[in-house]
């Protein structure tokens with residue numbers, strides 16, 4: 001039902017000559033894996049640009065070699081180590097104020113420089129905080145570190161640098177820990193499409209390492225329905241943030 005409604009709305013927008021932007025962010029890449037291959041093939045075939053949030057600490061040349069022939073992929077900075085520094089009762093967070101801020105900033109700078117050196121033309125100076133959480137005091141310091149943009153989850157809020165967020169998380173972290181049912185996700189997309197305050201681009205968030213078949217099936221279906229649709233434009237993050 002939701003999928004039918006989304007497609008009807010998109011057809012209506014196409015009749016009016018309107019276009020909705022979408023973008024895709026996938027998190028937690030470190031190494032080439034069969035799951036990453038599957039994501040790369042899926043996005044390449046559909047013509048969907050992919051922003052891959054890479055964890056700097058443990059990554060290296062094998063991922064560079066894997067991505068080099070994939071011009072539709074851009075690499076963003078996913079924190080430094082994806083280690084939790086929050087106390088046991090608090091929500092997981094790497095980029096909070098649980099340790100001296102200079103220590104956090106030093107790691108972020110190191111991560112940015114490492115991925116820039118490794119990935120060169122495919123590098124995008126976007127910070128993707130692990131668990132989509134970052135202290136405002138750290139956000140304030142990102143431009144001085146060399147970050148050109150920030151991406152978390154939910155509606156964009158004002159910040160001292162361009163923000164391009166994700167809005168649709170395909171994984172059911174608190175429930176099955178598999179993919180959400182397709183109808184739920186198309187319903188989430190419908191809500192953004194129908195909103196009085198449209199976002200610049202509807203961001204879809206994926207985690208290739210933990211996808212079950214339901215998650216993969218949703219992505220395949222979404223691309224099949226939208227990638228060639230005249231009212232949809234799957235855009236690269238760099239084009240959306242204007243650098």
Ligand SMILES: [Zn+2]
Pocket residue numbers: 027028078082130131
């Ligand atoms: Zn992550």
